[in-house]
Structure formats: C-alpha cells, structure tokens
Amino acid sequence: MNCRFTDLRCKEVINICDGCRLGYVGDAELKLPEGEIVAIIVPGPCRFFGLFGRGEEYYIPWGCIKKIGDDIILIDKPFSRREPPGRERQRRKKRF
Numbered sequence: 001m002n003c004r005f006t007d008l009r010c011k012e013v014i015n016i017c018d019g020c021r022l023g024y025v026g027d028a029e030l031k032l033p034e035g036e037i038v039a040i041i042v043p044g045p046c047r048f049f050g051l052f053g054r055g056e057e058y059y060i061p062w063g064c065i066k067k068i069g070d071d072i073i074l075i076d077k078p079f080s081r082r083e084p085p086g087r088e089r090q091r092r093k094k095r096f
Helices: 005-009 085-095
Strands: 012-015 021-024 027-031 036-042 058-061 065-068 072-075
Touching: 021 036, 021 058
Parallel strands: 012 072
Antiparallel strands: 012 021, 027 036, 036 058, 065 072
C-alpha cells in the first residue's frame, strides 16, 4: 500500500483498547537512512478552547498500529487516563 504523509494526516486515530478517539496524525518520526516510519505523533486535546495550548502528545510506535483504513487508523496501546484537576476535586467532595 502506497501512502503519503498528507494522506496519514487526514486519518483519525482510534485506540481499540478503550475505543477512545485520540485525534488526527500530526507528525511522524522517521529513520532517514532506511526510510522507515518509527512512530506517529498525535497532538493532545485542546485546553479551554485552545487558548491555553494543548495537552501532552500521544507517541504511538509503529508496532502498535493494527490497521490503517481509508479514514481511520486503529491502534492497540493502553494509555493511562488522567483526570483534569477540577474533576478529581469534585469527586473527592462527593465522597465525603
């Protein structure tokens, strides 16, 4: 299958471990002498309508990619879910 990087950028990345949508491919890490793709990088979610930047990027090694379709990329990599600071406080208040 021949694919250009611009074609990869139009594909949405979905984690099959939890069904979470991670976003669209933003960058790729390459091995230049061999011409191999080492990993794809997906930018993190926006914070407060994009005014405060983005969250951490998702670094997805090429071995974690299970299937590349016409419009999505399926990966199998467990990510630790981080709760936003406000939600942790709300949960603690509800427990007491």
